[in-house]
Amino acid sequence: MAEDVRQLIERMWPESGISRYGRVFHDTSEFMDIGHGDVMALGGLHYLVIRDESERRFGMEDPKYWVKRCHVLETGEKRIVKLVFYETFNATVGRFQFPCYRSPIKEARILDLVREDPRFMHGFSLEDSQGNNVRVLEYVQGRRLDLQVEAMEVDHETYFRERFPAILAGYIDACEAILFLHEHGEKHGDIRRDHLYVERGTGRYRWIDFDYAFDLRENPFGWDLFGLGNILAFLVGKGEHTPLSIAEQGLAEHIRVPLDQDDFGIIFGNRLFNLKKLFPYIPERLNRVVLHFAQGANVFYETVDELLTDLRPCLAELGAIPEQAQGGEA
Amino acid sequence: MNPKRILIAVDASANSERAVAYVGDILCHAREAEILLFCLSKTPDRDLFPDDATWQASARKQDAEYKEFLARARGSLEQRGVDAGCIETRLVPFTGFSVAQGILGAQRDGGYGTIVVGRRGMSKEEEFLFGSVSSRVVHHARNCAVWVVE
Numbered sequence: 001m002a003e004d005v006r007q008l009i010e011r012m013w014p015e016s017g018i019s020r021y022g023r024v025f026h027d028t029s030e031f032m033d034i035g036h037g038d039v040m041a042l043g044g045l046h047y048l049v050i051r052d053e054s055e056r057r058f059g060m061e062d063p064k065y066w067v068k069r070c071h072v073l074e075t076g077e078k079r080i081v082k083l084v085f086y087e088t089f090n091a092t093v094g095r096f097q098f099p100c101y102r103s104p105i106k107e108a109r110i111l112d113l114v115r116e117d118p119r120f121m122h123g124f125s126l127e128d129s130q131g132n133n134v135r136v137l138e139y140v141q142g143r144r145l146d147l148q149v150e151a152m153e154v155d156h157e158t159y160f161r162e163r164f165p166a167i168l169a170g171y172i173d174a175c176e177a178i179l180f181l182h183e184h185g186e187k188h189g190d191i192r193r194d195h196l197y198v199e200r201g202t203g204r205y206r207w208i209d210f211d212y213a214f215d216l217r218e219n220p221f222g223w224d225l226f227g228l229g230n231i232l233a234f235l236v237g238k239g240e241h242t243p244l245s246i247a248e249q250g251l252a253e254h255i256r257v258p259l260d261q262d263d264f265g266i267i268f269g270n271r272l273f274n275l276k277k278l279f280p281y282i283p284e285r286l287n288r289v290v291l292h293f294a295q296g297a298n299v300f301y302e303t304v305d306e307l308l309t310d311l312r313p314c315l316a317e318l319g320a321i322p323e324q325a326q327g328g329e330a
Numbered sequence: 331m332n333p334k335r336i337l338i339a340v341d342a343s344a345n346s347e348r349a350v351a352y353v354g355d356i357l358c359h360a361r362e363a364e365i366l367l368f369c370l371s372k373t374p375d376r377d378l379f380p381d382d383a384t385w386q387a388s389a390r391k392q393d394a395e396y397k398e399f400l401a402r403a404r405g406s407l408e409q410r411g412v413d414a415g416c417i418e419t420r421l422v423p424f425t426g427f428s429v430a431q432g433i434l435g436a437q438r439d440g441g442y443g444t445i446v447v448g449r450r451g452m453s454k455e456e457e458f459l460f461g462s463v464s465s466r467v468v469h470h471a472r473n474c475a476v477w478v479v480e
Contacts, residue, residue, distance in 0.1 A: 215375060226458070
């Protein structure tokens with residue numbers, strides 16, 4: 001008879017202090033049934049489920065029942081285990097909706113591709129007893145880049161002159177990572193501020209979460225570029241700036257040239273992208289790059305390479321090309 | 331390039347129907363024209379499907395729709411008076427990234443002097459997010475004329 005969870009834990013992690021001894025799962029198809037105190041037997045190891053992962057967005061806790069935070073009983077390591085969840089839903093971006101697919105095989109393929117690449121989260125995939133594609137992920141130890149930037153308690157000009165060059169260097173490195181995916185026929189699929197982490201210790205920028213797929217047939221890299229543009233505007237501006245936030249922060253008095261609609265984002269029409277109007281010391285060259293994502297743009301980037309070609313001289317112009325992005329905690 | 335060698339790029343959409351009808355109306359008496367009804371069948375992305383069976387079924391359904399459209403488009407041209415001998419249809423499997431580049435490749439390889447594409451009339455935001463075949467064809471076409479039918 002197979003060992004039960006109590007026997008496994010008493011043998012391998014007696015000090016776990018867990019409150020529930022559940023079942024051992026070899027088949028993970030019914031992921032909603034797998035929770036705290038259960039064990040998933042996968043690839044010769046036992047993954048004790050601590051809890052479901054969740055995502056905080058817009059102040060709401062969004063549980064991800066197919067993503068389990070686990071403790072590997074044999075090694076003591078912490079891992080995130082993503083189970084198969086074929087989901088199709090309409091992504092809403094601005095006033096547009098289009099179908100989005102959650103693809104385990106896509107993420108598994110990218111994990112293989114970036115196995116040795118420090119610019120991405122690491123992990124591997126395996127199959128459970130029913131052939132479900134399960135991805136076992138290592139944690140990226142660090143902090144979200146956007147939270148790090150927001151936490152810097154300096155005014156924008158000090159931030160821009162002293163901190164931003166290193167951040168831009170890291171961002172360029174992160175863009176090159178996305179270009180690497182594109183050159184290998186892959187897309188990240190979900191480039192958002194909360195999917196870019198600064199690794200503790202190394203300061204490296206690392207992308208997480210690659211399981212979204214879209215059918216943007218004539219513009220396969222456009223969705224990733226859109227995400228990169230939003231992050232760039234956030235980093236240049238040290239946050240998002242809307243007419244409301246500009247008024248609330250008393251920044252309106254700095255604006256010499258009135259804002260018009262062309263200055264705002266092409267999709268998110270309330271986010272200021274012509275940041276030079278707010279912060280006049282931003283170099284023209286850098287501002288022009290950000291303006292490719294604004295309503296006034298007449299030409300859009302079609303590839304990350306085009307974005308990088310324009311962006312690299314901006315870093316040189318700022319006068320700092322650090323060997324590595326500075327990623328120390330703010 | 332021979333301007334009377336005309337490549338009509340179609341994709342089974344209403345835009346394509348309009349483009350075909352337009353060419354038929356313009357060229358109904360031009361017997362020396364050579365018209366290629368050209369359809370790239372881009373394989374659906376495997377990542378969008380849970381298994382191989384549904385993916386392959388989707389690809390077959392798409393091909394069937396394209397074949398049916400090409401037959402209808404040929405009929406539409408003939409009804410408008412275009413000589414049946416002047417019309418060729420071609421359905422080509424396509425695994426590249428950009429349909430526009432695929433169209434331009436066929437134009438170059440076949441020495442077509444005119445490309446015809448339909449256009450839905452996208453907003454700037456839509457073009458930014460989703461891309462536009464017609465815009466890319468216009469931007470990247472060389473040594474040929476491009477008719478954009480809206």
